[in-house]
Amino acid sequence: MADEMTERIPVRKTYKLFIGGAFPRSESGRSYPVADADGAFLANAARASRKDVRDAVVAARKAFPGWSGRTAYNRGQILYRIAEMLEGRREQFAAELRATGLDGAAARAEVDAAVDRWVWYAGWADKLAAVFGDPAPVAGPFHTVSVPEPTGVVGIVAPDGPLLGLVSMLAPVVVSGNTAVVVASEPAPLPAAAFAEVLATSDLPGGVVNLLTGYRAELAPRLASHEDVNALDLTGVPDADAKPLAEAAAGNLKRLFSRPADDWSREPGTARIRAFLEIKTVWHTVGA
Amino acid sequence: MPDRGRGCDAEPLFVFPVARGPSAAAPGTDVVAPTSLGDAGTVSTETRGQAELRALLRGLPGVDRVGAEARAARLAARSVKAAAKARAVDLAISMVDLTTLEGADTPGRVRALCAKALRPDPGQPDVPSVAAVCVYPDLVGAAADALAGGGVGVASVATAFPAGRAPLAAKLADVGAALAAGATEIDMVIDRGAFLAGDYLKVHEEIRAVRAACGAAHLKVILETGELGTYDDVRRAAWLAMDAGADFVKTSTGKVAPAATPPVVLVLLEAVRDYRAATGRAVGVKAAGGIRTTKDALRYLVLAAETAGRDWLTPDRFRFGASALLNDLLMQRRTLATGVYSGPDRVAQD
Numbered sequence: 001m002a003d004e005m006t007e008r009i010p011v012r013k014t015y016k017l018f019i020g021g022a023f024p025r026s027e028s029g030r031s032y033p034v035a036d037a038d039g040a041f042l043a044n045a046a047r048a049s050r051k052d053v054r055d056a057v058v059a060a061r062k063a064f065p066g067w068s069g070r071t072a073y074n075r076g077q078i079l080y081r082i083a084e085m086l087e088g089r090r091e092q093f094a095a096e097l098r099a100t101g102l103d104g105a106a107a108r109a110e111v112d113a114a115v116d117r118w119v120w121y122a123g124w125a126d127k128l129a130a131v132f133g134d135p136a137p138v139a140g141p142f143h144t145v146s147v148p149e150p151t152g153v154v155g156i157v158a159p160d161g162p163l164l165g166l167v168s169m170l171a172p173v174v175v176s177g178n179t180a181v182v183v184a185s186e187p188a189p190l191p192a193a194a195f196a197e198v199l200a201t202s203d204l205p206g207g208v209v210n211l212l213t214g215y216r217a218e219l220a221p222r223l224a225s226h227e228d229v230n231a232l233d234l235t236g237v238p239d240a241d242a243k244p245l246a247e248a249a250a251g252n253l254k255r256l257f258s259r260p261a262d263d264w265s266r267e268p269g270t271a272r273i274r275a276f277l278e279i280k281t282v283w284h285t286v287g288a
Numbered sequence: 289m290p291d292r293g294r295g296c297d298a299e300p301l302f303v304f305p306v307a308r309g310p311s312a313a314a315p316g317t318d319v320v321a322p323t324s325l326g327d328a329g330t331v332s333t334e335t336r337g338q339a340e341l342r343a344l345l346r347g348l349p350g351v352d353r354v355g356a357e358a359r360a361a362r363l364a365a366r367s368v369k370a371a372a373k374a375r376a377v378d379l380a381i382s383m384v385d386l387t388t389l390e391g392a393d394t395p396g397r398v399r400a401l402c403a404k405a406l407r408p409d410p411g412q413p414d415v416p417s418v419a420a421v422c423v424y425p426d427l428v429g430a431a432a433d434a435l436a437g438g439g440v441g442v443a444s445v446a447t448a449f450p451a452g453r454a455p456l457a458a459k460l461a462d463v464g465a466a467l468a469a470g471a472t473e474i475d476m477v478i479d480r481g482a483f484l485a486g487d488y489l490k491v492h493e494e495i496r497a498v499r500a501a502c503g504a505a506h507l508k509v510i511l512e513t514g515e516l517g518t519y520d521d522v523r524r525a526a527w528l529a530m531d532a533g534a535d536f537v538k539t540s541t542g543k544v545a546p547a548a549t550p551p552v553v554l555v556l557l558e559a560v561r562d563y564r565a566a567t568g569r570a571v572g573v574k575a576a577g578g579i580r581t582t583k584d585a586l587r588y589l590v591l592a593a594e595t596a597g598r599d600w601l602t603p604d605r606f607r608f609g610a611s612a613l614l615n616d617l618l619m620q621r622r623t624l625a626t627g628v629y630s631g632p633d634r635v636a637q638d
């Protein structure tokens with residue numbers, strides 16, 4: 001009896017959305033049960049509504065001038081900081097991943113790979129302009145300079161691989177100054193929701209990354225058709241579902257990036273960074 | 289669900305004596321000699337004296353602050369959806385006084401704004417025009433030329449906007465210049481300093497003088513509720529303005545925070561409701577300043593319908609003074625029509 005009295009009741013986490021740097025519940029008040037790999041109940045995740053999509057896009061648009069206006073060096077520092085925070089929470093993320101069905105060693109390996117991937121992309125922040133921009137050699141009484149600029153608000157439909165895939169899609173979007181609205185994996189949203197806590201403690205300005213959990217079929221079409229979203233990454237969507245989303249995205253000529261589900265452990269290359277960059281070329285006369 | 293005190297048919301709170309004789313002084317009066325102000329002895333018998341005004345305004349029942357805020361918050365929670373929302377958005381567009389009151393205004397900018405006022409969304413011809421374009425007096429000419437024959441009013445702020453601290457002669461000259469250039473509506477500011485000092489007669493006389501100078505033009509009286517401090521004073525200022533002949537009472541200049549808030553607009557709507565019950569004359573309400581989203585606008589429409597009555601849901605009796613609001617209304621309209629969330633790229637930024 002005395003033992004029962006002193007037994008501590010664990011404080012359980014309510015998994016929420018991440019919009020504009022805050023952790024609100026869904027505007028609709030809905031949630032949905034998330035099961036572990038064996039089908040046992042794990043937790044309730046917030047089930048975002050189309051209005052949460054709208055709010056997330058508003059937050060991302062509001063954050064865009066500030067984030068894209070930062071120096072590349074400063075963006076890189078903040079991304080490194082995110083990697084540091086993630087490193088410090090390796091145990092927590094390993095536990096989250098074990099709940100999705102990975103065994104202990106595989107979960108640790110996934111977390112380590114995610115941290116390393118994030119650091120890899122963070123290093124690109126201050127190298128983009130040199131790699132993707134150039135003074136072009138032209139034949140004329142002027143010279144031209146091309147500079148890469150971020151595309152704007154990017155919608156990301158994350159793959160079901162719970163952490164490395166998400167990190168590998170998100171980092172190349174924000175490293176160049178884009179802001180993002182992410183629809184997390186539907187069956188395994190909890191690692192993504194926990195990742196938002198890392199973002200919130202890393203000096204990343206509110207609204208740069210907004211993370212929604214819920215039913216993909218409900219959220220992705222809204223994101224795809226939203227006219228204030230400039231680009232869409234559909235890598236996490238099965239091919240059969242991608243076509244209507246791509247058609248909806250054409251309404252305002254969004255940039256579309258869709259590669260069949262990668263082996264995320266491969267060296268990523270710069271294709272994802274380049275996909276969400278615009279190249280601005282300016283010319284200037286040469287004095288006689 | 290019945291609301292207490294709802295609708296225009298509610299019993300008036302009290303009996304307000306109507307001003308004797310014609311409510312406006314003879315038109316054509318260029319300048320009222322400022323020396324006559326504040327001296328009850330020289331005012332004609334058709335006007336009110338200082339003591340009478342004080343007795344009337346201070347005899348108004350006080351505003352229940354907590355109650356007003358709670359009622360405004362409760363009405364703000366009302367949901368307007370689907371077909372009703374589509375109608376409300378169009379109604380709100382037709383109530384907008386599209387406003388630009390910046391030091392950097394140019395004739396070109398005003399012409400661009402006027403084009404937008406006439407056809408807010410050129411891709412959608414069924415979008416109604418806005419109610420008026422509101423500019424400084426020196427740009428009234430440019431606005432009147434651009435709006436000629438379009439059915440959109442030309443409103444001008446006058447009387448030493450926004451502070452209202454100038455001699456009456458200067459204020460009347462300001463009004464005269466705006467009218468001569470083609471203004472159809474005058475937005476005047478009251479002298480808040482005199483009002484707060486208790487010199488109600490000065491404020492009353494100034495409004496009457498401007499009312500007389502306006503002739504056929506519509507007169508909106510800006511109370512600048514953010515500087516009045518209490519809801520009691522907002523109610524007093526509204527009654528003062530209505531008694532002096534205002535066609536509209538308007539919350540704010542937009543230069544002072546807080547500007548329009550739901551409880552303040554609720555107090556104004558109660559005032560116009562009670563004033564009509566007492567005198568039979570309907571006065572409009574203009575909510576101005578800080579209204580940027582469709583959601584805010586719809587909340588004010590709900591307030592107007594539930595407080596003053598549904599017959600206030602017309603541009604002749606309710607207006608929004610705003611600039612950014614119109615774009616949000618247009619985006620919402622597109623969203624309702626297409627089912628796709630619209631973005632700011634789709635509307636003209638001004």
